[in-house]
Amino acid sequence: MNTAESAALTLVLKERAWEPALDREHSDLVLLNTCSVRATAEQRVLGRLALYEALRKKPAAHPFTLIVTGCMASRLGEKLRERFSVVDYVMGTSARALFPRILDAIESGQRFVNDDEKPAFAFSSSHLEEGQFRAFVPIMHGCNNFCAYCIVPYVRGPEVSRSPASIMDEIHLLAEKGVREITLLGQNVNSYCWGNGDNTFVEFPELLERIARETEQGPIRWIRFLSSHPKDLSSRAIAVMAAHPTFCRHIHLCVQHGSNAILAAMNRRYTRERYLELVAELRSAMPDITFSTDILIGFPGETESDLEQTLELMDSTRFLYAYMYHYNPREGTAAFELPNRIPESIKRERLARVIALQKQHTVELLQSRRGKQVKALVEGVSRRNADEFIGRTEHDEMVVMPGRQARFGSFVELTLSSLKGNTFRAKEILCYD
Ligand code: SF4
Structure with missing residues (x-):
């Protein structure tokens, strides 16, 4: 989400003829797009702000404007300006629409004053670098789930879905620019629901169906979506996925834990049995589908038996990869007050x-x-060897292939002949389009 949003902010800057600075000391504008999900991410931003504070105080320092945006800006708001005098503007996630107006003020040497009571949230359009074939398309924003450990609903606000017309416009534009693969983005994409005011609603399965139908004959061949909440992934959405091969046979389905006691304490609102049922349903509809997930270990009250159940669930599901963390208390979340914290060494x-x-x-x-x-979709040149290209399969596997035969942005057929680390190697490309 942050990658997509940083790209959208970059697009606004580029359209106004701003260019990347050569180095920190000579920038006119510093824009920090922040993440609040983990305390360590916030610590890094605070360190960066201290650095810019020192930079501004240097004699003969190049003058610059500093804007903090993203979840940390939403969470801490004006407190950031109180703590760091270097912060000129704090632009929370729901205030992104103000960015062009802040830039107007900076460009004319004025100070921007926000006189809107509550600026409306604006979905950002994708920003594409030259030769980029994969793009993110935000379809919804915010979250209503309030998982006990998570700060996101507090900083991103409630769920807001983007209109299908606006989503389709952006997808058609991306297709015209030669994009081959899109990822539909949202904190909880499965709960996408857009109402048009006359009591008719477009839900996630209908949106998937429409995107699949309208992109059928065009250059976009692969569609992914991220992130999926097991509570909201419906059989209808699975059926649409299975009916259209354009949906990649890979899904990121966050499990977080394998114990019902911990899932309940986390307020995830599904059980391990329901999760395993969903996995079985997806496998039955698309036998070759691969899974990835997020796992959060060391939640307050977690016992050895809870951990064993998580290991068992991993054994049953067999994820291709997982993002694995141990729990750290986040002030402002429900879990912050929970007793029975797990000692650091055990976590x-x-x-x-x-x-x-x-x-x-x-x-x-x-x-x-x-x-x-x-x-596989050919993405670019291998970092290790300029004669080789790198691509990604629909199952989300990396593969290195001989460069002379491939073209960026083309789909190639190949045989996964050998494996080094987690990257496959293909000796030759069998065909491409
Ligand atoms: S679903 Fe839970 S973990 Fe995901 S963003 Fe919402 S509150 Fe956070």
């Missing part, structure tokens, strides 16, 4: 076991794919 030891098991599953799954003939 680390449990997380290490989860990571070790995931590594084993990743290797086993990738090994089992050797020799398979697959389709």
Whole structure:
């Protein structure tokens, strides 16, 4: 989400002829797009602000304007300006629409004063670099779920869905620019619901159906979506996915934990049984689908048996990869007040076991794919060898291929002949379009 939003802010700047600064010391504008999900991410921003504060105080320093945006700007608001005099503007996630007006003021040497009571949230359009074939398309924003550990609903606000017409306009524009793969984005995409005022609603499955139909004959061949909440992923959405091969056979389905007691304490509102049922339903509809997930270990009250249940769920599902963390209390969330915090050393030891098991599953799954003939989207030149290109399969596997045969942005058929680390190698490209 942040990557997509940073790109959209960059697009606004580029359209107004701003250029990237050569270095920090010579920039006219510093824009910090922040994340509040983890305390460490916020610590990094505070460190960066201290650095800019020192820079501004230097004699003969180049004058610059500093804007803080993103979730941390929403969470801390004017407190940031009180703590760091270097902060000129704080632009929360719902105030993005103000960005061009702030730039107007900066460009004319004025100070921007916001006289709107509550600026409306604006969905940002995708920003594409030259030769980019994958794009993010925001379809909804915010979250109503209030998982006990998560700050997102407080900083991003309630769910707001974008109109299907605006989503389709952006997708058609991306297709014209030669994009081949899109990822529909939202904090909780499955709860997408747009009402047009006359009591008719477009929900996530209908939106998927419409996007699949309207992109059928065009250059966009692959569609993904992110992130999926198990509570809201419906059988209708799965049926639409299965009916259209344009939906990549990979899904990121956040499980967070494998114990019902911990899932309830986290306020996730599904059980491990329901999660496993969903996995079975997806596998039955699309037998070759791969899964990735998020796992949060060390939530207050977690027992050894809770951890064992998480390891068992991982064994049953066999994720291709996972983002694994241990819990850190976030002030302002429901879990912050919970008793029975798990000591740091135990959290680390449990997380290490989860990571070790995931590594084993990743290797086993990738090994089992050797020799398979697959389709990949060619993304660019390999960082290690300029004669080789790199691509990604629809299952979200990386593959290196001989460069002389491939073109960026083309789909190629190849055989996953060998595996080094988590990256496949293909000896030759069988065909491409
Ligand atoms: S679903 Fe839960 S974890 Fe995801 S953004 Fe919403 S509150 Fe946070």
